[in-house]
Amino acid sequence: MPAATWRLIVETEPGDGAWNMALDRAIQIVRSRNRVPPTLRIYRWRRSTVTIGRFQDAECLDWGACRRFGVEAVRRFTGGRGVLHDDEITYSLIASLADGVPRGVAASYRHFCVALVEAYRRMGVDAALAECSRASARSAACYLSRSEADLSVGALKLSGSAQTWLNGTVLQHGSFTLTRDIPREAAVFGLDSRAQEELAQTTATLQDCVGEIPSEAEICDAIVAGFREGLGVEFAAGASTAEEVTLAESFVDTVVVPECR
Numbered sequence: 001m002p003a004a005t006w007r008l009i010v011e012t013e014p015g016d017g018a019w020n021m022a023l024d025r026a027i028q029i030v031r032s033r034n035r036v037p038p039t040l041r042i043y044r045w046r047r048s049t050v051t052i053g054r055f056q057d058a059e060c061l062d063w064g065a066c067r068r069f070g071v072e073a074v075r076r077f078t079g080g081r082g083v084l085h086d087d088e089i090t091y092s093l094i095a096s097l098a099d100g101v102p103r104g105v106a107a108s109y110r111h112f113c114v115a116l117v118e119a120y121r122r123m124g125v126d127a128a129l130a131e132c133s134r135a136s137a138r139s140a141a142c143y144l145s146r147s148e149a150d151l152s153v154g155a156l157k158l159s160g161s162a163q164t165w166l167n168g169t170v171l172q173h174g175s176f177t178l179t180r181d182i183p184r185e186a187a188v189f190g191l192d193s194r195a196q197e198e199l200a201q202t203t204a205t206l207q208d209c210v211g212e213i214p215s216e217a218e219i220c221d222a223i224v225a226g227f228r229e230g231l232g233v234e235f236a237a238g239a240s241t242a243e244e245v246t247l248a249e250s251f252v253d254t255v256v257v258p259e260c261r
Contacts, residue, residue, distance in 0.1 A: 004099065008235035009041040010220055017049035017074040017085070019248065021255045023240060024092040024171055025077045026248035031094050032169040036241060038095035040227055042220055045085045047072055050188055053080040054164065058257050065187035066259075073257040078162035078173045084188055087179045089219050093227070096169040100231070105163060108170055112161070112230075116151055116174065119226025120158070123219065125209045127151045127158055156204035176223070177205045178213050 015023075020043055030036050049072040052058060058073070060082055066073060071084070093112060095101050102111050113129045120127035130150035151158045161174040180203065186196035207213050214222070224235055240248075 003232055003234045005037065005234045005236050006095070006099075007037040007039040007238040008224060009039060009238060009240060011041070011043040014044040014046040016046050017051065017072045018252050018255050020045065020049075020090070021051065021074050021076055022248040022252040023244065024094070024173070025251075026244045027092070027240070028077075028094045028164075028166055028169055028171040029247060030241070030244050031096060032167040035243065037238075038099045038233075039093075039238075040224070040235065041092045041094075042223060043090055043092075044088075044216075045090070048084065048086045048184075049074060050082055050084045051076045052082045052257060053162065054078060056080075056082060058259075060189065061257075062188060062190035063259050065184075065190070069184050069188065071184075071188055073259075074255045075257050076162060076173060077255075078164045078171060080160065080162035082189060083160070083175070084185045085175065086181060086184070088175045088177045089216065089223070090173070090175040091223055093172045093174075094169065098168070101170055105165075108163065108172070109161060112172055113151065115227040115230025116159070116161075117226075118230045119176075119222045120151070120153075122222040122225055123206065123210060123214055125153055125158070125206070127153050130157070153204050153209055155202070156208075157202060158204050158209075176219055179207050180205050 024041065027036065027039050027041065031038065048069060050061060050066065051074055052060065054075065054077055061073060097103060101108050110129065117127050128151065130152045150160045159174055159177065161172055163170055163172045182196060182200045186199060191199065228235060
């Protein structure tokens with residue numbers, strides 16, 4: 001039986017944070033209507049952007065630091081804690097139960113992590129699904145917690161994932177972090193010196209793992225190959241439909257997080 005064909009969208013230009021989040025949600029909504037194929041979207045960010053989880057309080061951010069570093073703040077439709085998107089390549093994966101995604105958050109995370117581990121392997125990183133959960137009560141920063149959605153390399157957190165479900169369709173977000181500016185990330189989340197040191201000692205980036213960072217094209221190729229092999233699907237290059245773009249435009253402004261003063 002031939003493998004299913006999913007749509008691949010690789011954005012050629014970095015996008016604004018609000019647009020990235022709005023378009024991912026629009027794709028999920030249209031997929032839930034069965035009007036587009038399951039989709040892997042790969043993109044970058046026009047400027048440093050912090051995304052906070054769907055149910056997270058905006059007061060978790062240090063707004064003075066956001067202004068100082070020129071960091072935009074938007075709200076994800078997926079859950080979890082805050083993430084500073086800076087020197088990274090981000091993916092969104094939108095698929096449904098009908099596409100072979102197992103029901104349930106834990107099972108679907110494990111399902112997709114097979115593909116992510118393969119993507120990292122192709123870049124020379126021996127990643128694995130995190131073995132335990134750990135949360136830091138001191139911080140709203142994603143990288144100071146461990147969950148069943150995380151990948152690690154040795155004892156270091158490599159990446160996290162976040163999901164939201166809609167009518168049997170899942171949207172999963174994750175990123176491949178090239179480098180990390182620890183002082184800036186700590187400032188944006190208002191971390192004290194102890195938490196900043198913890199962030200530095202318990203996380204890893206692609207540069208930490210392989211030294212010379214692969215090119216953007218090489219990383220994209222590894223991501224696509226990882227999902228192709230890990231999920232047993234094929235990909236066909238495509239673009240967002242007019243319906244998806246119109247829908248994203250209708251609520252893009254709603255994901256911008258107003259500054260808490």
